[in-house]
Amino acid sequence: MNIFTRNTLWVLFYLFFTAGPLFVLLIGPLPPSRDFWTEFSAAAGYAGLAILGLQVGLTARFRAVTSPWGEDTIYHFHKQMSFIALVLIIAHPVILFILRPERLALLNFIEAPWRARFAAISTYSLIALMVMAMWRVKLKISYEVWHYTHIILAVLVIGAGLLHTVAWGFYLDAPLKRALWTGLAILWCCLLIYTRIVRPFLMLRKPYQVIATRHERGGSTTLVMQPVGHAGFPFVPGQFGWLNVWGSPFKLTSHPFSFSSSAEMAKETIEMTIQDAGDYTRKIRNVTAGKRVYIDGPYGAFTVGNPADMHVLIAGGIGITPMMSIIRTFADLGDKRPIILIYGNKNWDGITFREELEALSDRINLQVIHVLEQPPKDWTGETGIISSELIQRYIPAPYEQHEYFICGPNRMMDEIEKTLAALQVPLAKYHSERYHFV
Ligand SMILES: Cc1cc2nc3c(=O)[nH]c(=O)nc-3n(C[C@H](O)[C@H](O)[C@H](O)COP(=O)(O)OP(=O)(O)OC[C@H]3O[C@@H](n4cnc5c(N)ncnc54)[C@H](O)[C@@H]3O)c2cc1C
Structure with missing residues (x-):
């Protein structure tokens, strides 16, 4: 399959899971029709939610997803799609408030019904998540704290958003639609469970051990690592892995580093050369031989292999x-x-x-x-x-x-x-x- 066909298929696949759920709402018996802007606002809310749900899959480090594009392109896309989802999610209540200003009473969290409370929790969490993502450095939030908060807020956004749609019920009253949206929600949960539980569990069974360290020029340290009890993994020169030096693979704090060693040596040893850049990398120079580490990889499309004269x-x-x-x-x-x-x-x-x-x-x-x-x-x-x-x-x-x-x-x-x-x-x-x- 050539690159164009493969990438087109990926785009269609993405559209199927983001725009598709919206069209599912039009299957079968429809609720009484409302004015255009009310329907548009509902569509914006559902579309925003579908985009956010699939974000879990975008950042789940599935090699099949990242390798055609490169990890940085996927993260960039993840960011851009979050902005689009934010606009859609905020447009949803704003349009409704403009159409019927008396609905502003729903903003009173104490007196509002639960279906409106869920909407508020979802929207406020999304705004907090976006503010933290855009201004993390300015807000002086460490990468690790940001990462934990990002995941908690994302779960709140999607969970409360789903509860809002179910509690409102207008479109989801029909059993088939309810079943399809429930299936979608289960898919998002499975993606999260795979990323945070299943994959770390698989990594736990494939540890590496640091067998030597080298202090290099330029304030960097090379970790020479060897697979323990398994054959390691092959990589293409230019690729990278997520390294977890402290604790188990279940910890969130793994960081990406390129492999600096020859791909021909991957079965015996694998090396990463890491420069002091912050709190995590600064500690690398103190790592000693014998340390058990976990490497999730290989990732990345920054690879040789195409025909080239030079x-x-x-x-x-x-x-x-x-x-x-x-x-x-x-x-x-x-x-x-x-x-x-x-x-x-x-x-x-x-x-x-x-x-x-x-x-x-x-x-x-x-x-x-x-x-x-x-x-x-x-x-x-x-x-x-x-x-x-x-x-x-x-x-x-x-x-x-x-x-x-x-x-x-x-x-x-x-x-x-x-x-x-x-x-x-x-x-x-x-x-x-x-x-x-x-
Ligand atoms: C694909 C890739 C390959 C890399 N290869 C190397 C390498 O071979 N050698 C090397 O020295 N550095 C490499 N880096 C950079 C390295 O990952 C960061 O410098 C390191 O994670 C910083 O962590 P820190 O906590 O020490 O610094 P911090 O001060 O916490 O972070 C500095 C900056 O690094 C970025 N960063 C921090 N943690 C992460 C994370 N978990 N995931 C993504 N970005 C993060 C953030 O943008 C942050 O602002 C690579 C980065 C990427 C994306």
Whole structure:
């Protein structure tokens, strides 16, 4: 199946589960018809609820869902769909209040009937969830607290929303419709149960053990991990996994990290190289050999494998990790196709994997171009940030024949994506991995 057909099928599948439930309401005997805006408002409410219910599936890390698009695209889509759902859910009562202002009395939580209370709980929870998602950093809420709250609020939004529709009953009085919507609600619950209980349980049976740690340049630490009692999992260079170092896989606090080791070594060991970035990553440097950890993976579409005459890797700082996996895998396979690595860092001493890259340049067809923001006095190489002009100086035409991989700070990635678009490199020829998609 080609990419276009596969992606079209996914879009149709998504529409089936979001717009489909709305059309189910039109099956069979209909309740007495009302004016257009009242019906429109009801449709907005049901559509918003269906979109929110399926969000559980979008973020459930199903490989079949994420791999055609990439995890960051799915999270971006998840965010955009939440905005659409918010607009629909808020439009629902607002239209009703405009049509019949006396309904504003339903906002009195104490005196309102339960069906209105459920609506209020669902809507207020959704507003709180969106505010926290948009302004988490400004509100100084830690990622972990935000994550727990996000899940609780999401359950409240969907649970209370469903109770509101059942208690109001207008469209769901017919047994068939009630059964179909109940089925949908069961599906959402199953998705949640799978993500939070079944998958962690499966991971519990496939632990890994840290067998060595390496402190790298640039304030990062490499964890070398080995599967315990199982064969591990294969991955394609460029992919990542969710790492859980403290506690069981049932804990929410797993973080995404690219595999930095060669994919050829996956059966024996797997490595992740992690830079101090906050409360979780700071503790990684204290991890010692013997520690039991859990890795959920592999994920991501930032992968080699398409026909290309040359691979152009553009990395900023810790964005080198997936590139390192690509380069190490090429070395292990004896793949002699040319690779150009343009690698931006603050200074010479902080270049993660500097020496190993030098050594690998002798083994495979690898050209490394270091770009330093704060170069030493005697530096004759590239300086500043990785710019469009710099890229064009090093990459030979025809640009569309190469495959590009970009990973680093968002500002750098935006600039490079614009450059590649200007050079008429087709979208399918470049891959971006954004480390801050949440
Ligand atoms: C696909 C992918 C691959 C990555 N690979 C690497 C890698 O190889 N090496 C490396 O050092 N870093 C990598 N990162 C970044 C790394 O996941 C974050 O820096 C780390 O999770 C920060 O956690 P913290 O608690 O230390 O910092 P915090 O200060 O809590 O978080 C810093 C920022 O990291 C992001 N973040 C935090 N926790 C998570 C989470 N659980 N899920 C998603 N984003 C989160 C948030 O945007 C947050 O604002 C990768 C990120 C992604 C998305």
